[in-house]
Amino acid sequence: MRIHIVNPSDVSFGTAVITPRWLYVLAAATPAHYGTPLIVDETLEAFVPDTIESGDVVGIGIHTANALRGYQIGRLARERGATVVFGGIHSTLYPDEAREHGAAHSVVKGDGDIVWSQVLADLSAGKLAPLYDGGRIEGGAFLSARWDLLPADKYMWGSVQTIRGCPKHCSFCSVWRTDGQKPRQRTVDDVVREVVALRRRGFRFILLSDDNFYPVTLADLAAAGRRADKSHLENLKAIRAERFELMAQLEQLPDDLVFYTQITMEAAEDPEFLIAMRKAKIRGALVGIESVTPEGLKAVFKDFNHAGEALVTRLQAFGHHGVHVLGSFIFGLPTDKPDTFKATADLAQRAGVSFAQFVMLQPFPGTVDFGKWEKEASAAVTVDSTPLSRYWLIPTALRPKIYAPHPAMSADEIRRRTQATWDEFYRFSLIWKRSKGCVKSMRARIMFVLISKLYRQMYANTGIATDSARVARSARRARVLARLARKFFIASPMPELEMPLRRLVPERPTVT
Ligand code: B12
Ligand code: SF4
Numbered sequence: 001m002r003i004h005i006v007n008p009s010d011v012s013f014g015t016a017v018i019t020p021r022w023l024y025v026l027a028a029a030t031p032a033h034y035g036t037p038l039i040v041d042e043t044l045e046a047f048v049p050d051t052i053e054s055g056d057v058v059g060i061g062i063h064t065a066n067a068l069r070g071y072q073i074g075r076l077a078r079e080r081g082a083t084v085v086f087g088g089i090h091s092t093l094y095p096d097e098a099r100e101h102g103a104a105h106s107v108v109k110g111d112g113d114i115v116w117s118q119v120l121a122d123l124s125a126g127k128l129a130p131l132y133d134g135g136r137i138e139g140g141a142f143l144s145a146r147w148d149l150l151p152a153d154k155y156m157w158g159s160v161q162t163i164r165g166c167p168k169h170c171s172f173c174s175v176w177r178t179d180g181q182k183p184r185q186r187t188v189d190d191v192v193r194e195v196v197a198l199r200r201r202g203f204r205f206i207l208l209s210d211d212n213f214y215p216v217t218l219a220d221l222a223a224a225g226r227r228a229d230k231s232h233l234e235n236l237k238a239i240r241a242e243r244f245e246l247m248a249q250l251e252q253l254p255d256d257l258v259f260y261t262q263i264t265m266e267a268a269e270d271p272e273f274l275i276a277m278r279k280a281k282i283r284g285a286l287v288g289i290e291s292v293t294p295e296g297l298k299a300v301f302k303d304f305n306h307a308g309e310a311l312v313t314r315l316q317a318f319g320h321h322g323v324h325v326l327g328s329f330i331f332g333l334p335t336d337k338p339d340t341f342k343a344t345a346d347l348a349q350r351a352g353v354s355f356a357q358f359v360m361l362q363p364f365p366g367t368v369d370f371g372k373w374e375k376e377a378s379a380a381v382t383v384d385s386t387p388l389s390r391y392w393l394i395p396t397a398l399r400p401k402i403y404a405p406h407p408a409m410s411a412d413e414i415r416r417r418t419q420a421t422w423d424e425f426y427r428f429s430l431i432w433k434r435s436k437g438c439v440k441s442m443r444a445r446i447m448f449v450l451i452s453k454l455y456r457q458m459y460a461n462t463g464i465a466t467d468s469a470r471v472a473r474s475a476r477r478a479r480v481l482a483r484l485a486r487k488f489f490i491a492s493p494m495p496e497l498e499m500p501l502r503r504l505v506p507e508r509p510t511v512t
Contacts, residue, residue: 001124003034004051004058004082008069009042010396011475013458015482016043018207021159022061022088022112024145029116036149044154047073054081057123059116060102061088064364067097067392074102083123087112087134089178090392093365095131101393110134113143139163139184147197156482156489157260158198159209162191162246166212167220168264170288171301172330174366175211183215183239188246192499195250199257202493208261213285214273216240217266219304243273247280252500256491260284260326265305268314274321284324284354287315292347295335301368315351324354324438331421332361332414334407341417345424354438354448355455358421360414363403373404426456447488454481 005027007020020041027037037059040047052058058077062070067090074084086098087108095107106128108115115134122128142161165180166173198206216236224233250259259282267273267285277285291297294307306314318325327348331341348356363370374389381388384398391399402411409417424430428449435448457478 001034002053002056003030003037003120004040004056004077005030005037006040006047006058006060006070006073007042008047008060008062008066008073010066010069012042012045013475013479013482014044015153015479015486016041016155017454017458017482018157018209019145019150019155019159021145021161021209024147024149025143026059026061026087026112026116027146027149028143029113031117031120034120039149042069044151047076049076049080052077052080052082056080056082057085057120058082059085059087061112062086062090062098063088064090064392067094068101068394068396071098071102074098074104078103078105083128085119087116089174090365092178093174097390097393099130106130106132108132108134111137111142113137113141136165136180136184139186140190142184142186142190144190144194144197147194147201150201153486153490155203156486157205157207158195158203159207160191160194160198161209162186163210163213163215165215167215168212168304169301169368170290171299171368172290172361172364174364174370177366179211183212185215185239185242188242188249189499191246192249192253195253195257196497196499199254199491200493200495200497202490204254204256204491205258205260205489208259208282210261213243213261213263213282214267214270215243217264218270219266244276247276247282249500250280250282251276253281254494254497255281257281258283260286262286262288264288265311265314268317271317271321274318274323278322282323284326285318286326286328287318289315289327290330291333291335292329292344293335293340296330296333296340299333299335300330312347312351315353319352319354319437325352326355326357327351327353329356329358330361331358331418332402332404332406336406336414337408338413338417341421345421348425349430349434352437354434355452356425357455358418358425360401360418361404422456426452443488447485450481450485450488454478454485457481 005023007023023039023041027039030037060070060074074086078084083105084103085106085108086102086104091098091107092109095109098104098107106119108119111134114137115132119132164184165182166176167181167183169176195206216239221236224236259280261282263285265287289305290300290302292307292311297303297305297307315325329344363373383394386393391403400411401415406414431449431452435445439445439448
């Protein structure tokens with residue numbers, strides 16, 4: 001019985017930017033006596049059904065966007081006599097769907113780190129259950145990924161998770177519901193050991209693939225400090241202290257490392273945290289800005305963000321501390337108007353955002369938005385005989401890009417204006433201008449341009465365009481850019497690199 005682990009994707013680029021972490025975590029969760037799992041990442045190359053033999057196990061991980069391709073792979077694998085097991089966020093939310101559409105023998109909900117070995121043991125004993133619940137394991141139980149299984153010369157960035165879960169409750173996001181609102185931090189040693197393993201192999205760019213790298217804000221501490229019972233405050237202080245301890249360890253690693261993470265805007269008000277990030281070589285962060293207007297922020301339950309000039313100041317604070325911002329904006333909010341697009345692009349430029357993504361509002365299952373939308377808007381509508389409320393089952397070419405009627409704009413207007421905003425923000429002259437503010441050497445500026453162009457081709461043109469010729473052209477361009485960019489990212493391996501010595505961070509004063 002050979003074990004295959006497959007990451008589905010409709011588009012393969014030959015080279016990928018970021019290692020899909022779950023593949024290598026699930027490989028680590030596979031007990032050695034089953035042999036080394038065969039890993040297939042379709043963002044690199046398409047899955048080949050002939051590689052499956054009767055009696056093999058095929059584990060497929062899906063999120064909503066790649067569920068349909070995942071189901072196709074599940075059916076192909078089962079036809080060849082394999083046992084098919086699904087996991088990942090989408091399977092967690094819709095386990096029955098994986099059985100109905102993906103020919104799953106079994107489905108795993110939640111974290112796979114611990115439960116995967118149980119699935120394999122039950123299968124070997126002939127008593128595979130139709131459903132397993134891996135739950136939400138504690139931070140200390142997260143497995144380290146099997147980076148020794150990475151194919152050579154394929155990825156530009158490694159990915160190491162340091163924390164799971166997010167205390168916020170944004171309406172468009174499923175993380176706080178599936179991963180929970182309680183931050184689950186991995187141990188500092190586990191994280192640093194993985195970073196060292198990746199740097200030894202020549203990776204110097206590493207995504208800290210966290211939901212929110214800043215789980216305790218100064219406002220949280222102040223609120224907890226006002227409570228009579230101080231246990232919550234102590235708990236928050238401990239979480240914060242561990243973040244600083246992690247950053248102090250990362251600081252001691254080789255200077256050529258570059259980390260990138262995801263963070264809420266509140267970190268801009270915490271200079272001590274930003275200074276520690278900079279020292280830890282965390283050079284960039286995706287900040288969920290979402291909307292530049294107070295009404296827009298209210299609509300997505302994100303009123304802890306700022307709008308207007310206060311927003312510009314917050315974003316600039318990251319830049320002043322050497323943390324480059326990838327601003328993430330949502331278009332298609334009911335409060336958006338035709339002039340919101342230009343206002344957003346202008347603000348992104350003015351605030352010194354290094355990169356930006358402009359996504360169109362999409363109701364993702366498991367979110368507050370989805371719950372409302374499913375009830376109100378889509379019940380009766382079908383596309384290709386599939387209810388719109390199960391849009392991920394609609395063939396990609398027919399799938400709508402906008403899901404709810406907008407009070408002021410048509411779906412196509414939102415799509416066209418979003419595409420135009422990407423085009424404007426990633427205009428060569430503007431990228432070149434931004435590169436000057438972000439990096440110094442000519443080589444680094446060229447790299448900045450390459451990354452900007454690559455990012456846009458991979459995420460904007462293949463995602464927003466309705467024209468399949470444009471999508472195919474973008475995928476080809478992205479392949480070429482990815483090959484060019486790759487050599488800028490990879491450094492000489494450092495096989496001798498040791499773990500840094502443990503250095504305890506002195507206790508710091510806390511704002512209460
Ligand atoms: C890092 C990340 C990215 C990176 C991915 C880089 C990469 N190559 O992996 C980038 C930035 C590129 C990205 C892009 C997008 N992402 Co993203 N991303 C994440 C994030 C923050 C962490 C994922 C991760 O690495 N986790 C660590 C691994 C170890 O955990 P895991 O994947 O959950 O896997 C565990 C279990 O699920 C389970 N499991 C998973 N698969 C399988 C399979 C089997 C067989 C078994 C047994 C178990 C199992 O076991 C694993 C170990 O415990 C998640 C948030 C989250 N909490 O998941 C969002 C998340 C997955 N992304 C999300 C979204 C929406 C997107 C985008 C669509 C955003 C956009 N609008 O462009 C794009 C989609 C890109 C694409 N087409 O694939 C949503 C998905 C929602 C949904 N319902 O599908 C999430 C949940 C965030 C959110 N705010 O809701 N993303
Ligand atoms: S969007 Fe970000 S801040 Fe909001 S709940 Fe999701 S992970 Fe947390």
